[in-house]
Amino acid sequence: MPIGLNESVCVRSLKYLKPYLGIAVLIVVLLGVQAACDLAIPNFTSLIVDVGIQQSGIEASSPQEAAELLAEYQAQGVDTLAMQQGYIIRIGLQMLGVTLLGIAAAVGISFLAGRASASVGRDLRERLFAKVVGFSNAEVQSFSVASLITRATNDIQRIQMVSYMLLRVVIYAPILAVGGIVMVLQTNASMTWIIGLGVLVVVVVIGVLMVATMPRFRRMQKLIDKVNLISREMLTGIPVIRAFNRQGREEERFSQASGDLRDTQLFVNRAMSFMRPGMMLVMNAMAVLIVWVGAGAIDVGNMQTGDVMAFVTYSMAIVSSFMMLSMLAILLPRAEVSAKRIDEVLEADIAISDPGRPRDDERSLQPGAEIEFRDVTFAYDGSDEPVLSHVSFKVPASGYVALVGPTGSGKSTVFKLLMRDCDPQSGSILVDGVEAQSLSLAALRGTFGYVPQTSFLFSGSIASNISYGLDDVDEAANRWAASIAQADSFVQSLPEGYDSDVSQGGTNLSGGQRQRLAIARALAVKPRCFLFDDSMSALDYATELELRRALQREMGLATRIVVSSRVATVSDADCIVVFDEGKVVGLGTHDELLASCATYADIARSQLAPQDEEATVPASSSLEGGE
Numbered sequence: 001m002p003i004g005l006n007e008s009v010c011v012r013s014l015k016y017l018k019p020y021l022g023i024a025v026l027i028v029v030l031l032g033v034q035a036a037c038d039l040a041i042p043n044f045t046s047l048i049v050d051v052g053i054q055q056s057g058i059e060a061s062s063p064q065e066a067a068e069l070l071a072e073y074q075a076q077g078v079d080t081l082a083m084q085q086g087y088i089i090r091i092g093l094q095m096l097g098v099t100l101l102g103i104a105a106a107v108g109i110s111f112l113a114g115r116a117s118a119s120v121g122r123d124l125r126e127r128l129f130a131k132v133v134g135f136s137n138a139e140v141q142s143f144s145v146a147s148l149i150t151r152a153t154n155d156i157q158r159i160q161m162v163s164y165m166l167l168r169v170v171i172y173a174p175i176l177a178v179g180g181i182v183m184v185l186q187t188n189a190s191m192t193w194i195i196g197l198g199v200l201v202v203v204v205v206i207g208v209l210m211v212a213t214m215p216r217f218r219r220m221q222k223l224i225d226k227v228n229l230i231s232r233e234m235l236t237g238i239p240v241i242r243a244f245n246r247q248g249r250e251e252e253r254f255s256q257a258s259g260d261l262r263d264t265q266l267f268v269n270r271a272m273s274f275m276r277p278g279m280m281l282v283m284n285a286m287a288v289l290i291v292w293v294g295a296g297a298i299d300v301g302n303m304q305t306g307d308v309m310a311f312v313t314y315s316m317a318i319v320s321s322f323m324m325l326s327m328l329a330i331l332l333p334r335a336e337v338s339a340k341r342i343d344e345v346l347e348a349d350i351a352i353s354d355p356g357r358p359r360d361d362e363r364s365l366q367p368g369a370e371i372e373f374r375d376v377t378f379a380y381d382g383s384d385e386p387v388l389s390h391v392s393f394k395v396p397a398s399g400y401v402a403l404v405g406p407t408g409s410g411k412s413t414v415f416k417l418l419m420r421d422c423d424p425q426s427g428s429i430l431v432d433g434v435e436a437q438s439l440s441l442a443a444l445r446g447t448f449g450y451v452p453q454t455s456f457l458f459s460g461s462i463a464s465n466i467s468y469g470l471d472d473v474d475e476a477a478n479r480w481a482a483s484i485a486q487a488d489s490f491v492q493s494l495p496e497g498y499d500s501d502v503s504q505g506g507t508n509l510s511g512g513q514r515q516r517l518a519i520a521r522a523l524a525v526k527p528r529c530f531l532f533d534d535s536m537s538a539l540d541y542a543t544e545l546e547l548r549r550a551l552q553r554e555m556g557l558a559t560r561i562v563v564s565s566r567v568a569t570v571s572d573a574d575c576i577v578v579f580d581e582g583k584v585v586g587l588g589t590h591d592e593l594l595a596s597c598a599t600y601a602d603i604a605r606s607q608l609a610p611q612d613e614e615a616t617v618p619a620s621s622s623l624e625g626g627e
């Protein structure tokens with residue numbers, strides 16, 4: 001269902017409502033019933049007053065004729081009081097029946113409209129979420145996480161409300177207005193100018209309010225984004241804020257944003273608070289005017305009391321229908337802002353997507369994946385400077401390659417390119433002999449067991465986190481993965497073992513525990529290639545050594561690409577690729593690089609105490625702590 005960004009919110013909302021056409025048709029039918037009932041009520045009132053009370057329940061073409069008939073009935077000894085009561089009760093019961101029918105229709109409309117609009121909200125949230133999950137980092141950053149959250153909540157809520165209003169008001173108000181006008185013309189055409197005047201005043205009042213508040217509405221959404229952004233940052237950064245004693249400054253920053261939002265909301269709400277009393281004033285003034293003019297007409301015998309009463313009610317119905325439409329006119333531009341914000345996300349181009357015809361079958365599927373970077377150059381969006389320049393290296397199937405280099409030299413970016421979080425500007429990346437961009441995203445990403453630099457866990461249990469990449473929680477697989485990742489013993493020591501709770505982000509676990517679980521999660525999917533991004537930094541040397549041995553023993557055939565800042569961790573790699581400022585400046589084994597690559601030798605020297613240096617730098621085995 002493609003929706004153009006320049007379409008009006010009404011058209012968009014109707015498109016969103018398309019899957020609920022059946023419900024919408026039913027609502028239209030019920031609205032017709034409700035309007036007919038609402039329009040019939042004043043007629044009953046008029047009959048009760050004019051015929052039931054004034055003409056003693058005698059249906060005649062004029063009060064004079066009724067008076068004559070009454071005199072005749074009385075002369076014949078007919079019980080006219082019982083006749084009058086009978087008439088009033090009959091009309092009263094009809095009125096009650098019509099009222100109950102109207103109420104039933106109104107309840108049905110509320111129920112159905114609520115259901116359809118809530119479904120529209122759910123559909124939009126699902127589409128938005130599905131879209132955002134496919135976003136690369138650059139796309140998320142272009143919107144900002146806070147704004148994406150506001151769009152998925154506040155903005156969708158507003159569209160939901162407009163869909164509800166569209167279903168209820170847009171159809172009901174015109175039916176009520178047209179029906180009201182027809183009925184009024186039947187009653188007395190000479191007072192219709194009062195209705196015209198009332199409608200004019202309503203439209204002017206609402207127009208003025210709209211002009212005054214509309215620019216603020218647009219600003220309000222942006223301010224909500226800002227408040228969300230600051231709240232998110234503050235809540236995630238609480239430990240740092242406290243550590244640097246910056247509570248005061250952060251509170252000030254927050255209250256500034258929050259104050260701006262309050263001022264805007266206050267202005268809008270104050271302006272809007274005039275709406276209801278203003279409308280009541282117009283309606284009541286109209287009623288007084290009708291009664292005043294109507295009294296004159298009754299006096300000269302042009303109208304009956306019940307007619308005036310019906311006229312008042314029909315006039316109210318007509319004016320309220322215009323009021324409803326005008327209120328919608330105020331709401332629509334607000335919703336327009338929200339609809340545009342939602343569509344910006346839904347219509348955003350996704351840079352990384354599946355190829356038209358994936359070449360998954362052409363891969364040479366060995367137990368370990370073969371990876372190759374061929375002359376790859378890459379710069380992040382909005383930056384002219386490439387982060388990686390002409391990078392070439394090859395990791396044979398089941399090979400073990402380490403990426404080493406100073407901080408910011410582009411090592412993690414290699415992983416982002418491999419998993420197609422972004423694509424290079426030039427050069428090619430081959431996985432099992434096939435261009436990564438020619439593989440389906442599922443096949444490509446399914447090749448890897450990725451352990452990020454910062455271990456992120458999901459809320460749930462330890463078991464659900466370890467088996468995150470699997471369709472089902474498998475206890476045996478969990479224990480197997482956890483024991484290789486050196487996590488089994490600490491998990492077993494917890495009172496609830498593998499069922500222990502993990503809070504959002506894994507904040508109730510230590511950094512080292514989180515890291516081990518993240519490694520276990522990657523192991524559980526039994527990947528053909530591991531990508532470790534400095535992911536053993538929180539482990540002590542002995543544990544790390546145990547982990548590497550277990551990994552070799554259990555998953556020896558899987559390819560390993562390891563980013564590490566510790567030379568000791570990678571000195572046994574088949575090949576070490578040394579990065580510096582995005583370029584490959586060295587390629588070889590630990591010993592070869594110590595002799596040939598100044599950058600690598602510098603890093604190695606900086607990590608070893610002087611007394612160790614002589615003894616250990618030349619010999620890779622001693623760097624591993626005796627492996």
Ligand SMILES: Nc1ncnc2c1ncn2[C@@H]1O[C@H](COP(=O)(O)OP(=O)(O)OP(=O)(O)O)[C@@H](O)[C@H]1O
Pocket residue numbers: 137380381387405406407408409410411412413414453565
């Ligand atoms: N999403 C991003 N947008 C823009 N620039 C980025 C982004 N991510 C990383 N960079 C930049 O790319 C460069 C390389 O970053 P990368 O994370 O690949 O380095 P690294 O070698 O892994 O560093 P470290 O060892 O500190 O993790 C850095 O200068 C960084 O500022």
